[in-house]
Amino acid sequence: MTTKRPFTWGAATSAFQIEGSGEIGQRGTSIWDVFCEIPGKIAGGANGLRSCNHVSHYRDDVALMKALNLQGYRFSISWPRVLPEGTGTVNQAGLDFYDRLVDELIAADIAPYVTLYHWDLPQALQMKLGGWEHPDTARHFADYSRLIFDRIGDRVSHWFTINEPWCVAYFGYFNGAFAPGVQDRRRGFQVGHQLLRAHALAVAAFRAGGYRGEIGINLNCEFMYPASDTIDDRDAAQRALIDMAGWFGDPVWFGDYPNEMRSAYGDLIPQFSDEDQKLVKQSIDFIATNYYFSDLVSAAPGENPMGYIRRSDPNRPKTAMGWPIVAEGLESLLIWLTQRYGNLPVYLTENGMAKENEIVEDGFVHDPERIDYIRTHFESARRAVEKGVDLRGYFVWSLIDNLEWAHGFAKRFGLVHCDFETQVRTIKDSGLWYADWIARGGWNAIESPQHLDSNSAGERESCMES
DSSP states (O other), rough: OOEEEEEEEEEEEHHHHHHHHSSSSSOOOBBHHHHHSSSSGGGGGGSSSTTTTTTHHHHHHHHHHHHOOOOHEEOOOOOOHHHHHHSSSOHHHHHHHHHHHHHHHHTTTEEEEEEEEEEEOOOHHHHHGGGGGHHHHHHHHHHHHHHHHHTTTTTTTEEHHHHHHHHHHHIIISSSTTTTTOOOHHHHHHHHHHHHHHHHHHHHHHTTOOOOSSSEHHHHHHHHEEEESSSSHHHHHHHHIIIIIHEEEHHHHHOOOHHHHHHOOOOOOOOOOOOHHHHHHTTOSSEEEEOOOEEEEEEEEEEEEOOEEEOOTSOOBBBBTOOOOTTTHHHHHHHHHHHHHTTEEEEEEEOOOSSOOOOTTTTTTOHHHHHHHHHHHHHHHHHHHHTOOOEEEEEEEBBBOOOOOOGGTOOOSSSSEEOOOTTEEEOOOOHHHHHHHTTTTTOSOOOSSOOOOOOGGEEEEEEEOO
């Protein structure tokens, strides 16, 4: 099978998870730095001050990407590294770091895919304004975005404004599991609203500035399967999809929240002004989604405003995150998003599997379960393409083991193993498998190996230090 348009095979990371505070262009404090200091919030008491120290090892890491045959690399800019106070004085050393990273990627023939916000809000804006609850934060985000467009926009053609706004609002404000740790549903919906305004204002700046390329927002979605074939459960599964994907997907395409959400949540859902509605409507050039698993949904009137309950399928194997492995859910989700949002081009910007206690043995990391996870999800995506989904790129999460937010360093998603003490990098068997998949043509590969023989896998960059 061949794709009709150019396709990118890549991997993804985010700034706070891999960069470290950094000797190069040391960054300002983010809300996640503060959250990490709260006892009990982060597994093992971990923080992002060192992690993979990517700011010092970025050249080595780009060399690893080249060894993996990556065609694209999705990474995020740290807002507090560029603007330590969120506004005002620019940290030129921080901005220079991203300039060099982009140049290094282009020299390696790897296309940069840039996310402007992956959860690390400058703490100064949290203190001064109350963070994303304040309308001015959206305006400051647009100013910051314009700064980044001006600096690297001549070499970057693929932009994402905000990663997983659902997680920012839900985990940051509904249940408080993520920074800044608030537990207030009304405030969470307000945060979601301001994230949409921030996205729309940044896109307006991008389009008005005549910058090249395309821009969108990263949604996180699971597909929702009805727990039974009853009409009630089928309807509940659709409501659950709308409650998650539609919360942020509908406004950026249709210009407003889904009617089902407005009816269920009432005045908890903010209203767009006429001006904001014009800005947010069709403020995406493509659909971008992250996918890890799917759930079963049952109708449950009165259980919550939308009247459903989600649960994992107990018969499915699970990843180290406790997420059920449902590869076919990716096909279902890609088709659902395409049908709902105008048959736009689609990027799968995160997909991967966490494991625990992965160790390096004689220079190798054996992770056949991850190879199987990735392979079956590739097959699921291919079926969606065969059914008309215009998939343009697939980014495995993640390039390298990193700080997995509240889970600390215990959950390893990487194609590359990182020893967080020594900073030694080792390509895992899954990374070698992926490199082979890309080299053999990806979708066009006649046959894809189930596993790699570690003793005959070819050249391996087992240890890269600087």
